[in-house]
Amino acid sequence: MEAFNLIQPASESAIWDNLLAFWRFEDMNVLWVLIGSILLGMSASVIGAFAFLRKRSLIGDALAHSALPGVMMAFLLFQTRDPLIMFLGAMTSSFIGFFLIDWLPKNTKIKPDAALAITLSFFFALGLMLLSYIQGLNIENKSGLDKILFGQAAAMTQDDIRLLGYVSVIILFTVGLFFQKLRLIAFNRGYAQTLGVSVKFYELLLALLIVMSVVVGLQLVGVVLMAAVLLTPIAAARFWSNELSHILILSSVLGALSAIISTQISYLAPAMPTGPWMVVSLSILFLLSLLFAPKKGLIKRYLEHKLLRQKVAEENILRTLYKLLERNQIDQKDFNQADIQSLRSVATEHLQKTLKHLCKKQLIESSARGFRMTEKGFELASLLTRRHRLWENYLNEHAELTPEQVHKQAERIEHILTESQEQQLQEELGNANFDPHGNQIPNQLKTQHRDGGKT
Amino acid sequence: MLTQGFFADFGMNDIWILATASLVAASTAMIGVFLILRRQALIGDAISHSVLLGIVLAFLITDSRSLPVMLGGAVIIGLLTAWLSDTLHRVGKLQSDASIGIIFTLFFALGVILVSLYAGQIDLDQECVLYGEIAFVPFDTIYLGGLENGVEMGPRAFWGIGVVFLIVLVSIVVGFKRLETISFHPNLAVSLGINVVFWHYFLMTLVSMTTVASFDAVGAILVVALLVIPASSAYLLAKSLKAMLFIAVAYSQASVIIGYSVAYQLDSSISASIAVSAGILLFATIILLQINKKRQTYQIPCLIFIVKHQSYILDQRVYHSSE
Structure with missing residues (x-):
């Protein structure tokens, strides 16, 4: 069969003409490619996903x-470029490679990598x-x-x-057919074995499928970069979801997208190899996923982390104010920064920022005399203190830790305990009123239920 | 008869080619020992791929192909590869081999694209990236004291890899104790206060430098073979680091000689043939070791069998002889 003809783009307008020609599918071959x-x-990204899950990401590369x-041998023996013969030759040598990778670490000192x-x-x-010999x-x-x-499309x-x-x-089709079994083996090989x-x-089936997809992709992507087509889509898709079926669908979409981009570039500039462009477009998709994915992307994780740190800082200040209040049984209800810093070591700049946030949330009020908790702030502070002290009691009783330890x-857990856990602690401990340091545990306030969830 | 023809044609060019190949093989084998011991064969693979991008970028930016520029470009990209793979592993929570795979395929793809884009301006093409062309090494010579009336000093590639070979050798001799501790007892090294991170990146620098200096001669991917295969053969045999280094170098030199003669007979690529011979030597070693192991494991059971059935065997003999 004849390879399809391509026009060398001369100028920018020619590029656009070619792009249009590409999408009008004037050349039937283009559509087929x-x-x-x-x-x-x-198919490569779906099958690559299973290799990735079995922690053999680079198997495709090898x-x-x-x-x-295998390809060269097949050509030497049969002296034909028939795709099927090439395919079978490549399959054979890939399989030998596959078993060698498996055999070496099992039977010699050589490590898997x-x-x-x-x-x-x-x-x-x-x-x-062999190639240089053939030439x-x-x-x-x-x-x-x-x-x-x-690779050259x-x-x-x-x-x-x-x-x-x-x-x-x-x-x-095969992946679809055996999806349940393949998933089970990918995630829990031992369990699958006990299930019979x-x-x-x-x-073996998986190996066969991997070998098939690698071999069939060689002409499009090339030997050197085939690894990326198997590996990068799943690595990118993983940032978007935890559900395997979603990940597989997404990674196949990414794989298809990169295929479209690279085929186009290969059509516009025929001297360009297809494989590298496919890899570059996949890498860009990967980078975007890494940064912007809504669940596990870096930006999202960074923001979450920052939010949590801010929340912890605010709650710590509220607790400090509560303790100050507890110590000064007298009327004083306003405290300045120095008071807070005397009880909790925190940088002044950081403290000021946190106080500002608290004011904005109307958890404290600031006046000329200092800072004072609002009613809402006091409720939250006593809730936190309660959780802190309940936890201390719990550890004291069940974990045999000293009060100092x-x-x-408790400093850590107070920020993440939930209301139901608090209830559980309460039931577990009976009605203890004092923590191991001898401080009183604040009572549950009525309005607490409303605020409890939103702390 | 064949060998006669081989030596009859043996000229100055062959000596330069062999010398260059043997320096490439020796440097890669020594570095490879540490990669194998530290289980970083894959990062060696990755760096040898991505170095292409470093070379192309260095050339496009400075418009020169002098050794320091190439070394600089390659070392920067090599370290970047190691660092990015590590960062992606930590920050992106990906398996470490997956993150290596993503980074080096990207760098290599970019390198290939740049090579195709500027094919006219760089005398690198896709072929050369892969095999290198050690056969052309003797034709690219350097001159001491100007091109016109200087003294011909021999091939450029030879001096490039020569310098790198010396750097590698000196580094290993000087840092031997440290490298030994880091390779065999990484945890002990940390508790002894050795700067493991520094030595890690130091090794990566050596890998990048060796790769780039070998690039002209054997191409990007065959460097991997020379990094990993002789060192693995040595790993199977050696009992100490020093022994492993020597055995690896010996294996690498043997593969250069065998590979060169094979390439001469078949008229195939010299560098590919060298790598193939390295592989064949490794497999031969493995087969011999396996046979040895089998023999040892069967020896004892055989003896036990004979002792147990002694009387029976003797009876049989008596029986047979009486017949």
């Missing part, structure tokens, strides 16, 4: 490198050696064999794409 690469992106000598690197580099070197021979249609190093024939499509669909699931069979623990 696009569909093929989308299918590949989807297998892709291992496929190279070294086994991976050894297999990868040895097979790759063998492939390159020195006088065989027909040997040119273009080196395209599988970096433009160099794919229709037969290639058909095979790519079939294999991708088979992979997606044939773990060996499914692991329990304080530190």
Whole structure:
């Protein structure tokens, strides 16, 4: 079959024309390449997810490198570029690589990571050696064999794409069929074994699927970068959800998206290898997920962390005010910064900021005489103190810690105890009124229920 | 007869090629020992890929291909790879091999894209990135005292890897005790007050420098083979760090010689053949060790069997002889 022709873009307008031409699918081949690469992106990212979950993220890298000598051998033996023969050759050598990676650490002193690197580099070197040997021979249609190093969508024939499509669909279908079992093994291999699931069979199946998707992706993405197509989508998708089915769907969407972007670039600039662009677009998607994902993204985590720190700082000041109040049984209800700092070591700047926040939330009022808790603030402060002291009592009784030790623990837990846990503590302890230091535990206030949840 | 032809053609160029290859192999083998011991084979793999980006960027920015510029670019990118993988592992809570995989594939992809974009301006192409072309090493020579009337000093690549080889050798000799502690007892090293982080990045620097100096000769990916394979062979045999270093270097030199002659016979890529021979030597070592192990494990049960069934065996002999 003939590889489809491409026009070298000369200027910017030509690029736009080509882009339009691309999306109008004037060239039927373009449509086929696009569909093929989308299918590949989807199947590789889905199957890569299972490799990732089995903590073998780089297995795809090693297998892709291992496929190279198989392709070259198949070409040398049969002297044809028939996609199926190439595919079978690549499968064979990938499988040998797979077993070698497994066998080496089990039977020699060599560690798993070294086994991976050894297999990868040895097979790759063998492939390159054969490739350079072939290039020195006088065989027909040997040119273009080196395209599988970096992948070139433009160099794919229709037969290639058909095979790519079939294999991708088979992979997606098989994963769908055995999803439950594969998930079980991915997360809890030992449990699956005790349930009587044939773990060996499914692991072999998984290996077969990984090898298939790697091998079929070589012409599009290339040997060197195939690893990223398996690995990066799942790594990105993981930031968005905890549900495996959601993660799989999302990672296949990411895989498809990167396939669309890179096929387009490869169409616009035919000299550009497809693989690297696919990897770059995947990496950008990964970076965006890492930063902006709504649940586990870095920005979200940073904000949450900051919010928690602020909450803890505020609650600590409220507690300090409560303690000050407790000590000065007399009428004094206003305290200045020095009073607070005498009880709790906190930097002045930080304290001022926290006090400002508290004022804004109307938990304290500031006047010329100092700061005074509002009624709402006092309720919150006594709630916190109550939880603190209940916890101290609890630890004192059940954990056999000294009163000095329990304080530190209580300092932390007071911010995160919930109302039901407080109730439990209360029931557990009976009606103790004093904490291990001899301070009175504040009584439960009626309005507490309203505020309790929102602290 | 074949060897005769081989030596008949043996000229100055072959000597330069062999010398360069043997320095590349020796430096990578020594560094590889530490990567294998510290279980960082994969980070070596990653750095050798991403160094490409460093070389291309350094060239595009400074427009020069002098050794210090290349070394600088590669070391910066190499350290960046190590640091980013580590950061992604900690901050992104990804498995460490996954974070290595994400970073180096990105860097390598960027490197390849830049090479294709500026293909006209850089005398690097995708092929050279992969195999390097050690066969062309002798044609790129440097001159002492100007191109016109200077003295020809031999190939550029040879002097590049020579300098790096010396740096690696001196570093290992000077820091031997430290490196030994860090490789075998990382926890002890911490409690002894050794700056483990410094030595980690120091090793990464050496890896990057070796990779970039080997780049012309063997290409990015075959460096991995030379880093990992001879050192693994040595790991199987050696009983001490010093022994491991020597055995690794010996293995690497053997692979250079075997690989070179294989490449000569098959007319295949020299660097790929060297890497393949390194692999074959490793597998030969493993097979010999396995056979040895089998023999040892069978020896004792065999003896026990003979002792247990002594009388029976003797009876049989009597029986047979009486017949």
